[in-house]
Amino acid sequence: MIGKLTGLAEQIEDGRCLIDVNGVGYVVFLSSRSLAALPAPPARASVLIETQVREDAITLYGFIDGAERDWFRLLTTVQGVGAKVALALLSALPPDRLAGAIASSDRAAITRAPGVGPKLAARLIAELRERIAAMPTGAAFGVVAIAPAPAAPSIAGDAISALTNLGYRRSEAEQAVAATLAALGAETALDVLIRDGLRRLAR
Numbered sequence: 393m394i395g396k397l398t399g400l401a402e403q404i405e406d407g408r409c410l411i412d413v414n415g416v417g418y419v420v421f422l423s424s425r426s427l428a429a430l431p432a433p434p435a436r437a438s439v440l441i442e443t444q445v446r447e448d449a450i451t452l453y454g455f456i457d458g459a460e461r462d463w464f465r466l467l468t469t470v471q472g473v474g475a476k477v478a479l480a481l482l483s484a485l486p487p488d489r490l491a492g493a494i495a496s497s498d499r500a501a502i503t504r505a506p507g508v509g510p511k512l513a514a515r516l517i518a519e520l521r522e523r524i525a526a527m528p529t530g531a532a533f534g535v536v537a538i539a540p541a542p543a544a545p546s547i548a549g550d551a552i553s554a555l556t557n558l559g560y561r562r563s564e565a566e567q568a569v570a571a572t573l574a575a576l577g578a579e580t581a582l583d584v585l586i587r588d589g590l591r592r593l594a595r
Contacts, residue, residue: 393443394418394452401430401437407479409454411437420454421475424483429456444475453479462527463487470519472512480505491524495564496594548573551585560593568592 397420399413408421409430420439422430430437439454440461453475455461460482467478484505485493493501494517502513548569555565568589573580576588 393445394441395443396438396440397452397454398438399436401433401435404430404433409433409437411439411454418452420452421479422454422456423460423479425486426454426456426460451475459487459527463490466520466523466527467516470516472515477505477507477512480507487527491527494520494524497521498594547580547582547585550582551589554586555589555593558590564593565589 397411397413397418399411399418401409402412402417403410404427407424407427408419409427411418411420420441422439426439430439439456440458442453442455442461442464444451444453453464455464463482464475464478467473467481468475473481481490481502485501489501492498497517499510499513499517502508502516503510508516551569551572552562552565555568556562560568569585571592572585572588576584580588
């Protein structure tokens with residue numbers, strides 16, 4: 393299996409490029425983000441590779457960094473998400489924004505990707521929401537624990553309770569409240585905590 397290619401990027405087309413490695417040309421399919429990061433041809437380039445072997449074809453998918461490759465692998469575990477749809481998602485939403493869209497149940501953002509309708513967006517959110525904490529970009533969107541700033545426990549607890557009563561998971565509510573307290577201070581009023589927490593959760 394091919395895990396990485398380093399060679400001369402010769403032809404860059406819509407959705408793919410040709411990489412010459414010691415005289416052998418490999419056609420590699422990439423997201424628009426990874427394609428944009430490649431140097432203008434002809435130039436030396438290095439991409440991580442995910443190899444898919446089927447009866448009728450061996451297809452190479454390339455990634456400019458490990459985060460995007462890991463997200464590709466995660467996305468393709470969801471029923472209805474093949475390699476093409478996974479690349480479309482990563483083209484429409486880079487890993488950090490995709491993590492945020494899943495964490496906040498933002499179906500509208502996810503359906504911007506070609507081939508992703510409301511039902512598939514809902515399935516992505518349902519199946520991946522609990523799994524994105526382990527992904528490379530999780531921390532950027534507060535899907536890992538954030539230590540709360542010192543504050544009156546009762547006010548923070550009331551804000552967390554209000555957010556969970558609105559349907560958010562407790563871990564999400566705790567992270568949103570912690571982020572608000574860190575930004576606005578320990579003396580933040582309860583209504584402000586709730587309002588700002590909702591704003592953060594809706595991102």
